[in-house]
Every structure is written in C-alpha cells, then in structure tokens.
Amino acid sequence: MKCTVCGKPAIVKFPAHNSAFCEEHLDAFFLxxxxxxxxxxxxxxxxxxxxxxxxxxxxxxxxxxxxxxxxxxxxxxxxxxxxxxxxxxxxxxxxxxxxxxxxxxxxxxxxxxxxxxxxxxxxxxxxxxxxxxxxxxxxxxxxxxxxxxxxxxxxxxxxxxxxxxxxxxxxxxxxxxxxxxxxxxxxxxxxxxxxxxxxxxxxxxxxxxxxxxxxxxxxxxxxxxxxxxxxxxxxxxxxxxxxxxxxxxxxxxxxxxxxxxxxxxxxxRPPKVNCEVCGFPSVSPVCTFCRTWVVDNEKKK
Ligand code: FES
Ligand code: ZN
Ligand code: ZN
Missing domain, CATH: 3.40.50.620 (HUPs)
Known part of the structure; x- marks a missing residue:
C-alpha cells in the first residue's frame, strides 16, 4: 500500500476517501x-x-x-x-x-x-x-x-x-x-x-x-x-x-x-424566561442545572 500523495509506504488507508497516507501526508490531510x-x-x-x-x-x-x-x-x-x-x-x-x-x-x-x-x-x-x-x-x-x-x-x-x-x-x-x-x-x-x-x-x-x-x-x-x-x-x-x-x-x-x-x-421557540437563580435562558423559572446543583443545596442549609 502506497501513499496517494508521495508514493512512499502508507501507514493507513481511508476507503471513504479512496486514499492511503504515509505519516507526513496523514498529518497534512487531517489538518x-x-x-x-x-x-x-x-x-x-x-x-x-x-x-x-x-x-x-x-x-x-x-x-x-x-x-x-x-x-x-x-x-x-x-x-x-x-x-x-x-x-x-x-x-x-x-x-x-x-x-x-x-x-x-x-x-x-x-x-x-x-x-x-x-x-x-x-x-x-x-x-x-x-x-x-x-x-x-x-x-x-x-x-x-x-x-x-x-x-x-x-x-x-x-x-x-x-x-x-x-x-x-x-x-x-x-x-x-x-x-x-x-x-x-x-x-x-x-x-x-x-x-x-x-x-x-x-x-x-x-x-x-x-x-x-x-x-x-x-x-x-x-x-x-x-x-x-x-x-x-x-x-x-x-x-x-x-x-x-x-x-x-x-x-x-x-x-x-x-x-x-x-x-x-x-x-x-427560544426559551422565554431567564432562570431566577443563574440568569441564563431557561424554559422554567429555575433551570434544570440550578434545580440540580444550587437550589437543593440551599434547601438543605
Ligand atoms: Fe456523564 Fe457518564 S459521563 S453520566
Ligand atoms: Zn506521503
Ligand atoms: Zn439556572
């Protein structure tokens, strides 16, 4: 198997691209x-x-x-x-x-x-x-x-x-x-x-x-x-x-x-309210994040 670009031995073959690459050209291809x-x-x-x-x-x-x-x-x-x-x-x-x-x-x-x-x-x-x-x-x-x-x-x-x-x-x-x-x-x-x-x-x-x-x-x-x-x-x-x-x-x-x-x-439609706790857009008055991590903790205090 040879590199499609330079003809040196290839280390990898990508059938989806109908190509094979050596190290150097694999790097260049990906970038x-x-x-x-x-x-x-x-x-x-x-x-x-x-x-x-x-x-x-x-x-x-x-x-x-x-x-x-x-x-x-x-x-x-x-x-x-x-x-x-x-x-x-x-x-x-x-x-x-x-x-x-x-x-x-x-x-x-x-x-x-x-x-x-x-x-x-x-x-x-x-x-x-x-x-x-x-x-x-x-x-x-x-x-x-x-x-x-x-x-x-x-x-x-x-x-x-x-x-x-x-x-x-x-x-x-x-x-x-x-x-x-x-x-x-x-x-x-x-x-x-x-x-x-x-x-x-x-x-x-x-x-x-x-x-x-x-x-x-x-x-x-x-x-x-x-x-x-x-x-x-x-x-x-x-x-x-x-x-x-x-x-x-x-x-x-x-x-x-x-x-x-x-x-x-x-x-x-984009969320209409802002969360009462964090201020980020939300579908409910307090967002799921704040309900999970913030509000529960406050109740416990
Ligand atoms: Fe979040 Fe597994 S990475 S539950
Ligand atoms: Zn090459
Ligand atoms: Zn929130």
Whole structure:
C-alpha cells in the first residue's frame, strides 16, 4: 500500500476517501480537512479564541490538539464529575491535565464536589436520568465559561460518526427541532456562546490514526453510567452501510448540512424566561442545572 500523495509506504488507508497516507501526508490531510470545515462553516476567525470541552476521550483531545496546531488560542475546560467507579473521573482528570501541560493549553477545571458540595454519583442516587442531567450540567458550565472568557466559540469533539448517528436517529423520529440543530456550527444567541464541531467530517478511523500518529493517549476508563448507549444501534446500521459503500456516512451528513436550512423555523421557540437563580435562558423559572446543583443545596442549609 502506497501513499496517494508521495508514493512512499502508507501507514493507513481511508476507503471513504479512496486514499492511503504515509505519516507526513496523514498529518497534512487531517489538518487540511479540519481547516476546511472551520472555514466552510465559519467556525472561527484567524487566531480566534476557542474554549474546548476536553473530557479525556480521543475526540476532544484531538479537537484541542488540531485547533492549537492550526494557530487558534485554545483554552481547555474540564468538569470533574466525581465518578470514582472504574476510576473514571480521577483518570480522566489526570489525562486531561497531562495533555494540557504537554501542549501548553491553559486548563480550567470545575470540580462539582468542591463547587456545589456534591457530585454525579450523589445526584444519581435520586435521579434515573443521570446521563441527561450530566449532559445538562456540562453544557451549562462550558457555556458559562466560554461566555466569561469572551471566546469566539465553544468547541466540542463531536465526530462524523456522532453527527451521522444523531441525524439518523432524529430522522427516524422526524424530530424537526433537533434536525434543525444538527449542523456543525450553531451561532451565538443571547445567553449562549457560539458552538462549533471542528471534527464533524472526520470519521472514527481517521481520528484514531491521527491520535496514534501524535501519541495522543485517551483515558481508557469508561463511564459506568454508559452514556449514549441508546444510539449504538444507529451506529451499527451506519457502519454496516459504510462497509458496503465507503463514504456513505460522509455524504449522508454532508448533504444534510446543505438542506438543514429547510428545518429552520421548525425549532421550538427560544426559551422565554431567564432562570431566577443563574440568569441564563431557561424554559422554567429555575433551570434544570440550578434545580440540580444550587437550589437543593440551599434547601438543605
Ligand atoms: Fe456523564 Fe457518564 S459521563 S453520566
Ligand atoms: Zn506521503
Ligand atoms: Zn439556572
């Protein structure tokens, strides 16, 4: 197998692109792809400031690494959820801290226990929708941080596989609200930072190869609450299609981004009230975040 660019021995083959690459050209290919995504979807101004939500998984580590390589001002953000089962949070925190140190990325850590006196396992005792609560918590905190540092955008590590499986799941239910919001860039709105997904067109195998090339080692521990498991069947269906028709995942998602505007206006109206506690837009007088982390604590006092 030879590199499509230079003809030297290739280390990796990407059937979806009908290409194979040596180390040097894998690096160049990946950077170019992400840079095109950033430009096409107007994610960041040159040298812009971007907060990256880093969990310790390969996708968010690669997102932070690539943005730094492309010359952006990257600020890392990590939420310590306090999940000690499987050593999940301590290991993730260590991986993120070491990574940021190595790549000279300033890191902001919010430790839930330190800040709110309780953590995810404690909330999980009274809540069966813990993954949803955990998602709300992380989104609230990263949004708040991105706004506080005046970032041009908040980046997450969503990949082509994530975007395609969410798209398929939303289509299966004709969930118009989420179909309008599955695009790689969501503009800033009052109370919300601009949200970007720079890896929205990079597939799992490309990210794994790139992480390996740069010795980026993600946390191996898995969250014991098994987040996202409900989307696995969509992933399996897409993987099966991709095997038969390489590139189909990419064109499925890419063509959706062309027509996503058709779903605009089908979104639920923006929240009307501001949360009485934190002041951020909310659908109820006190937002889910504050109900979970702040109000309960005050009652206990
Ligand atoms: Fe939040 Fe698993 S990472 S519940
Ligand atoms: Zn080459
Ligand atoms: Zn609130």
């Amino acid at each position: 170019r792809q992400v840079s095109k995504t950033i430009e096409k979807y107007k994610m960041l101004p040159p040298k812009g400031r971007v907060v990256v939500a880093i969990s310790g998984g390969k996708d968010s580590l690669v997102t932070a690494y690539v943005l730094k390589r492309l010359g952006y001002e990257v600020l890392g953000f990590f939420v310590d959820l306090g999940i000690t089962q499987n050593d999940f949070s301590p290991r993730s925190r260590e991986v993120v801290e070491n990574f940021c140190k190595e790549h000279d990325i300033p890191l902001e850590i919010v430790d839930l226990k330190e800040r709110y006196g309780k953590d995810i396992p404690e909330v999980a005792k009274r809540q069966d929708r813990i993954c949803a609560i955990c998602g709300v918590t992380k989104r609230h905190l990263m949004n708040e941080y991105a706004l506080s540092v005046n970032a041009d955008a908040l980046a997450t590590g969503h990949t082509l596989d994530d975007m395609a499986k969410l798209l398929l799941a939303n289509l299966m239910r004709w969930d118009l609200h989420h179909l309008a919001k599955g695009v790689p860039t969501l503009p800033a709105e009052p109370g919300f930072a601009k949200k970007i997904k720079p890896l929205a067109f990079q597939s799992e195998d490309e990210i794994i190869a790139f992480a390996k090339l740069h010795n980026i080692k993600p946390v191996e521990a898995k969250c014991p609450y098994g987040r996202e498991a409900k989307y696995n069947r969509y992933q399996e269906a897409l993987d099966m299609l991709e095997e038969k028709s390489p590139g189909i995942k990419r064109s499925f998602y890419k063509n959706y981004t062309k027509y996503a505007y058709l779903f605009e206006g089908t979104q639920a």
